[in-house]
Amino acid sequence: MEPKFERSTLKHIRLHVLPTDRFKTFAISVYIGRQLEEDNVTGTALTPFILRRGTASLPETKQFREHLDDLYGAGFGFDIYKRGDYQIVQLKMDIINDRFVKSADSLLKQGLGFVGETLTRPATENGHFRQKYVDAEKQTLQKRIESIVNDKIRYAAERCLEEMCSNEPYRLHPLGKIEDLAELSAASLFEQYQNWLRTSPMDIYVVGNTTLAEVEGIVKQAFDIDRDAGAAYVTSVPRGASGEVKTIVERLDVNQGKLNMGLRTNVSYKDDLYPVALMYNGVLGGYPHSKLFTNVREKASLAYYASSRFDGHKGILTIQSGIEMANYEKAVDIIRKQLKAMEDGDITDIEWGQTRAMISNQLREIQDSAFEMISFDFNAILSGKERTVPGLIEAIEKVDIPAIAEVAKRVQLDTIYFLRDQKGE
Secondary structure (H helix, E strand, O other), X not given: OOOXXXXXXXXXXXXXXXXXXXXXXXXXXXXXXXXXXXXXXXXXXXXXXXXXXXXXXXXXXXXXXXXXXXXXXXXXXXXXXXXXXXXXEEEEEEEEOHHHOXXXXXHHHHHHHHHHHHHHOEOEEOOEEOHHHHHHHHHHHHHHHHHHHHOHHHHHHHHHHHHHOOOOHHHOOOOOOHHHHOOOOHHHXXXXXXXXXXXXXXXXXXXXXXXXXXXXXXXXXXXXXOXXXXXXXXXOOOOOOOOOOEEEEEEOOOOOEEEEEEEEOXXXXXXXXXXXXXXXXXXXXXXXXXHHHHHHHHHOOOEEEEEEEEEOOOOEEXXXXXXXXXXXXXXHHHHHHHHHHHHOOOOOHHHXXXXXXXXXXXXXXXXXXXXXXXXXXXXXXXXXXXXXXXXXXXXXHOOOHHHXXXXXXXXXXXXXXXXXXXXOO
């Protein structure tokens, strides 16, 4: 039988523990979510960069990093991303199980203690973040944001979403905006951070050879914070396209055109049609055997790359392709033909069968990674819909071609974004 997460709530923090002896390490994840908002997106993104510089008991960055070595080389890091209209900060730690080393104190206790202190007791001066850390990490974050602009594939993907969702929180990048950095002071940032800790939904996950009771005891001490009641994720219904397709052409110094399209699927993670939408994306552009890759890139030789991605929490599907400037009209036309073929159920048994096998295999692989299992389970917290890996595989196996065609009829092209060179017509 598949092991299940055991759950409880402590100090308005949700705990999720998967007791298992399958892994040699403990996987610890803390998720803190906040609605994407213009006023705080950059400050929230900057916060974990500063938190990783030092804590109250390890105020110097060198001490902070050396302490991880003392914990038998524990891995520690963070991610910042968006899911639906939320900006999510995830702190992660991977620390060896006590059974495999000689340690006087429980390594799970030390690991959770380290993560708890990093999050709730940062290094401070004069009642706010250390100025030198704030200054240095502003530079780090600025370089991260600039690297997106320099990577034109990523830049075009972000710009397409920004234009498509111009009136929605989803237009904001989870790393924030460079122009906001200058006005963030150590004091204002610390105030934002305290509000973030107090009011945001927070989930702590632990996978490993432990129990819910043991984790509760450690968290009670390690996460010593006052939190407001009622912090929870609110799911929104996917929006439909607003009528006419929006076309945006942007000119920059590029050698290769980037043609991106944004589509509204009208299906989200919590919907019964979600497994069908996964299959739709897979057949359209998720894999090397998909329609976009074989027809736009291979057969018509119109694109250097062509693929699609589906964000199930937002119900948005995006198409990415790299083309010669002169091939814009042809590429748009042939991509539209692929969308029409999906509606008509013009899907080969090979496209359908290989997609089903690929998605099922990817889902099975989740069980091999503690962090993937955590990530999969967290989808339920975000969406309000609990799914299991076997249940989703079973649903995928039942999706037939007529069902994909029905979902295809719901999909609406919303935005065409083309990044091209400065010269030319």
